[in-house]
Amino acid sequence: MTNIQTDLSIIRTLNQQFTDQRPKDIIRYAIEQHGQVGVSFSGAADVVLVDMAVKLDKNIDIFTLDTGRLHPETYEFIDRVAKHYQIKIDVRSPEPAPLQVLVKEKGLFSFYQDGHDECCGIRKIQPLRQKLSTLNAWITGQRRDQSPTRNDVNHLELDQTFNGIEGDLYKFNPLASWSSAQVWEYIRMFDVPFNVLHERGFKSIGCQPCTRAVQPNQHEREGRWWWEEATKKECGLHASNIKSL
DSSP: OOHHHHHHHHHHHHHHHHTTSOHHHHHHHHHHHHSSEEEEOOSSTTHHHHHHHHHHOTTOEEEEEOOSOBOHHHHHHHHHHHHHHTOOEEEEOOOHHHHHHHHHHHOSOTHHHHOSHHHHIIIIIHHHHHHHTTOSEEEOOOOTTSOGGGTTOOSEEEOSSOOBTTBOOEEEOTTTTOOHHHHHHHHHHTTOOOOGGGGGTOSSOOBGGGBOOOOTTSOGGGGBSTTSOGGGOOOSTTTHHHHTO
8 A cells, every 4th residue: 555545544534533523623633743734814714713723822823825916904804813813924925026927918807818827826826835835734714615616625635736844735624514604603702803804795705806795695605706617716725626526
């Protein structure tokens, strides 16, 4: 049996165990077993992860991606979270050279014509790849109820897109089985700060040009890249979700 087969077997076993565990317990396991762990914070409802993680380890690595195109409210929210928990958030920005080339050749809104992959690749994927290369595992706010591309998300995965500091990178999704209602119940119960855009109809929040408010009866991801098919609504951070469809 190869090493990767062994890893996948262990991951399957752990996912069975995680089914009945709280998200906080999964985060605790990640910290205890993998040491160099980062929590991905997008400035949206995954602030729940920050709240849980900081209560376990005040010095845990919290990082976020500044694409340069976020809403002003999101920038304010990131700063507010840092002050609320008295933590430092590692804000990662895109490399200026490829970004300058993209804007010069295609302008600021090319994604409306040729899709969001190229822009997200420069503004999100490259900075994320650099960050993850310093970690053994990362923790994300993915949930199965978010979109068709996330229906099969497990609590623990071997990342098929990025590498960690020692090669294999483990990806924890503690909220995988939670619903949006459970996330908001937690936010209200523990008085967790949240992005004010959520009060204006924004359920899923990304870059300003690619995010819009949704109607009460619409799915939360319908406000993201609304001009594209529902099965393609991933920016590349979780590219394996699309590959698995």
